[in-house]
Amino acid sequence: MKKHNFYAGPSRLSDYTLKLTAEAITDFAGTGLSVMGISHRSAEFKDVMDSSIEIVKELLRIPEGYSVLFLQGGASLQFCMAAYNLLDKNAAYVNTGIWATKALQEAKLFGDITEIASSKDKNFSYIPKGWEKEVHPETSYVHITTNNTIVGTQYKSDPDVGVPLVADMSSDLFSRPVDVSKYALIYAGAQKNIGPSGVALVIVKDDLLGKFERPIPKMLDYRTHIEKGSMYNTPPTVAVFACLKTLERYRQLGGVDALLERANIKAQMLYNEIDRNKMFEGTASVEDRSNMNITFVMSEKYKELEPIFLEFVAARNILGIKGHRSVGGFRASCYNAQREESVKVLVKAMSDFEKRYK
């Protein structure tokens, strides 16, 4: 029976990506070899890497002067790479949750870090506003986390700051148009909206690199990977291949504008039900609600029914909606590959649960 996969990441990939990746494991590009068993220097794999970079540039309308990289280590390694490469003396971080906190902590090894804004006072349930004007003009960069997977908040626009802007977009890149020209660095672990885990997408403005003296290990220096087109060392071939298929699919669907529309529809269906159904309530501040991770709990009166609801949805093949332990309740992740059908099944389960238990 069909499963409804709401995992927060690694999360559902499209049937298009899965089918073509499974095929390429047996026969890649007509070579008779596996995409896992062919040299990354082969013409066939080089084409995968080059095409992936090209489609990223096209979909996100990346201006001249930026490089696109596919690297290993996930967003977690980017926490230190961002600082290694861009932090001279000090940087400012906006703290919007556990991942933002981790990025900030890691950067402390490399300079003075200012937590310029934080929503910790309300368990990170909102995106802090108005901090842009407090950015010191000599700070190396400001770091933001555009979508907060655990708490379900999301920036709705690209902030204007007078200094380089760095963003962890792991969980919402490709779900909306982004004005890349506002950013010095964008990075994203693939396993939500781009492909399988094991690869991170990095978009970096070339002329910000190498501006100060710090010896950087070769593998952690963006310039190494720019110079070698993400092939300084062996890239994760099967993961990059699956990213390419996902990116191709995004192009077929009409690009990021179309993806935003689809995301809005799915998220709105769930938020409508959360707001209508008195057994549930949303946990994120309404204006900052994420399109990608819809977080909710049972309202006070029904709190003890949470485990029952989890069983109730499991019987309908709904998987992965248990909330992160720091928030509790539920989280329905609706990345680009989430099907509208699955969202409808979940909404129906919520209203059926109301009929049964209210």
Place this chain on the structure above:
Amino acid sequence: MKKHNFYAGPSRLSDYTLKLTAEAITDFAGTGLSVMGISHRSAEFKDVMDSSIEIVKELLRIPEGYSVLFLQGGASLQFCMAAYNLLDKNAAYVNTGIWATKALQEAKLFGDITEIASSKDKNFSYIPKGWEKEVHPETSYVHITTNNTIVGTQYKSDPDVGVPLVADMSSDLFSRPVDVSKYALIYAGAQKNIGPSGVALVIVKDDLLGKFERPIPKMLDYRTHIEKGSMYNTPPTVAVFACLKTLERYRQLGGVDALLERANIKAQMLYNEIDRNKMFEGTASVEDRSNMNITFVMSEKYKELEPIFLEFVAARNILGIKGHRSVGGFRASCYNAQREESVKVLVKAMSDFEKRYK
């Protein structure tokens, strides 16, 4: 028509690994979800990671006090992680080729590096001997590269040094028994003998970590990954799954003793032909010849036939035997998943070529 895949890495994986990985991309462990689209925190994936670690320990007979990790970034990231974690003031490196040189260069960021021995004088065509007694007792560690993919040399035994021994075993781990107790740290990119690219296997002696003061970025600190069982951040799920299948296959085949026997047979067939056929000659010193990467050139008199030989074998579906540009000629990589049948086809091509062109 069947291809004979001699790529140096990413290289051939067994049909067992490929078949089961392709299946898991569609339906992983009966979940109805893809191994690329399920949470790494799911019981099913946790079992993949735990089993992989367990089989590594079993196959290599790893003693107590060591941790086994599956990390991203390949061996190239280990070049700096090894130094970050283990290099206090100075370390010694044995330079046996391009990869050893890269490891050594990276370590220079972290302390004083002594190149204790080198075979650069003869284009790295041999393994230096007798350097063990020159190791200073206070050096943090000695670093070796047990198999040199490009030049086709291999250590035949585990050196005895009086200090911690660190080894890059990217291209020969699991091809022979290793006395792990002699090592402080063993690391290997998976894409030769363990699985697809995108994951590195690390075996580290726990009590050598944290012995001196150096702030280490979280993701580069072995202790982070030990504490979290290689799940500090999202692991490369499909790559680890494919490693597990390869490791299971090694167990089925009889473990590293059986794998050594198989490797000896395949390598010997090729070296016999190289030594018999006057059109070819081996490039590595005979006593240091690698079982994994068999390097050879056309002998002086037939040098100009090299491109012709490449075409000749290509017509027989033999792929990936062009040698690295620094050595020239040919390289037949015969990792564990290489089929005896393919080696026979190559040997036959060499003798047929002799009949035709000598």
